[in-house]
Amino acid sequence: MTFPYASAQAQPTQAVTPPSGAPRPRLTFLGTGYLGATYAICFAELGYDVLGVDVDEPKISKLQAGAVPFHEPGLDDLLRRNIAAGRLRFTTDYREAAEFGDVHFICVGTPQRADGMGADLVYVESAVTSLVPHLTRKALLVGKSTVPVGTAEWIEQLVSKHAPAELGVEVAWSPEFLQEGHALEDVLRPNRLILGVKSQWAHDMLITAHKGVFDLAHNEDREVPVVVTDFATAELVKVAANAFLATKISFINAMAEVCDAAGADVTQLAKSIGYDARIGNKFLRAGIGFGGGCLPKDIRAFQARAQELGAGEALRFLHEVDLINQRSRGRVVQIASELLARPYGPAGPDFSGLNIAVLGAAFKPNSDDVRDSPALAIARSLARHGAQISIFDPQGMENAKRELPDMTYAPTLGDAVTGADLVCVLTEWEEFRYADPNALGDLVAAKLVIDGRNCLDQALWSAAGWTVRGLGRPSV
Known part of the structure; x- marks a missing residue:
């Protein structure tokens, strides 16, 4: 179905009354992990009545008490404000969600399968089959x-199997594009909306459900591009975007390997090619690679699905992108073996008897997410080679302790580097980027630093007597 409008000013072609009869669509977010909780809180901030749903009772209790179970700047204040305003609640009861909602957003995790590279859809299936048998009126299920x-078509089959046909329950797809550390802006001020729909009603309900986003954009005199498309294209947008970003990161890291071999500087190389408008300068910082809960597992699942479709x-x-990473x-x-002469x-190498400070545990700054964290992978490897490791991260310590319980965790940056034979900066927190190299130099056993994110001012650290090694950069 082709729609004649796909612009920031897109509005329903006719007035849409939510099936509940409420003035605005009532929204549920199925799954209150990073994705679902962030969306639920932000849409309540936009003025919608919102219900967050999860089977994890401790998580729901924590959210209902006004505490976000993960670190995202600014989200705690919005959570407490909207709970107090009565626009936001959380529950473990899918029957309550079915009675409440007009639009149900599917926000559960899709981890990598234990037996292969593909995505495990068990949580998606559970969310759908837990909700739709309790529906008593027409509703829209929207995948995020x-x-x-092909998942949206499969969900349609689940709906047909578990929901009464006379209700006319529909499915749509609208992928998310959250960046951890900037998620509030990504929800409230998205750079685009992708709407995969099969009917005019589904389209109009989705536009109505995003009216708060459009109104905010209008008040700020900006636009939100809207792309109206089919299920398959909407599903591919997110994985294609992640695959492209992963490729760009691994490309510049491959160039860093070449620069190391040739004696060139990858930061100057990246700056030079980044001026080309066809390339751009985003995601061209060489370093220890990408991690987190999205890029690694998404590119693997994309490969697995392409193989199933005969397009492997x-x-x-x-x-190769994965291998480079x-x-x-x-x-x-x-x-480290070169700097420490091992x-x-x-x-x-054998690092026995050496103390190494690892600065960073989260996979990126402004987050406490340690899933597939390059920093923790490196800490584990250094320890496996005999080093005594001291880890510090401004936000990710508790999650890191669950991931690597046998490591030593320092309460402060200063404690982490005290007595260190080598310092490794592995997450580009501002606290690390702008640390005083002279002050740190008084604490360490040797002024050796590996800049795993190429985020330090090499000249400043060198002037303070440090030997600095980045990835793809000559030693200073």
Whole structure:
């Protein structure tokens, strides 16, 4: 179905009355992890009546008490404000969600399968089959989770099986594009909306459900592009975007390997090619690679789904993207062996008797997410080679302790580096980027630093007597 409007001013072609009869659509968000909780809180801030739904009772209790169970700047205040205003509630009861909502957003996790690279859709299936048998009126189920192409059609089949046909329950797809650390802006001020729909009613309900987003944009004199498309395209948008970003990151990390071999500087190389408008300068900072709960598992699931569709050859390059990303982490161990004068033998270097400070645990700054964190992977590798590791991260310590309980965790940056034979900056927190190298130099055993994110001022640290090694940069 082709729609004649796909602009920031897109509005329903006719007045849409929510099935509940409420003045505005009542929204539920199924799954209150990072994705669902953030969307639920932000849409309540936009003025909607919102219900967050999850089977995790401790998480729901924490949210209902006004505490966000993860770190996202600014989200705690919005949560408490909207609970107090009566616009936002949380529940474990899917029957309550079915009675309450007009539009149900599916926001559950889609982790990598334990037996392969594909996405595990067990939580998606559980959310749908827990909700739709309790529906008593027409409703719209909208997928936001990152899923293999074809999932929306499968959900339609689940709805047909579990919901009375006379209700006319419909499915749509509208992928999310949250960046951890900037998620509030990404929800309240999105750079685009993708609407995968099959009917005019589904389209109009989705536009109505986003009226608060359009109104905010209008008040700020800006536009929100809207792309109206089919299910398959809407599902592919997120995984294609993640695959492109992962490729760009691994490209510049591959160039860093070449720069190391040639004696060139990858930061100057990235700056030079970034001036080309066809390339751009975003995601061209070489370092230890990407991590988190999205890019690594999404590019693997994309490859697996392409293989199932008979298009596996088209995405073969993503296998190399993944390999480059993993190899970038291993290069820190190689550089450490050079700086510490510990030969790199068949089993790797022996760091026994050495103290190494690891600055960073979260996979990126302004987050406490340690899923597939390059920093923790490197810390684990350094410890495996005999080093005594001291880890500090401004937000990710508790999650890191659950991931690597046998490591030593320092309460402050100063404590982490005290007595260190080597300092590794592995997450580009501002506290690390702008740390005083002279003050830190008084605490360490040796002024050696690996800049795993190429985020330090090399000249400043060198002037303070430090030997600085970045990835793809000459030693200073």
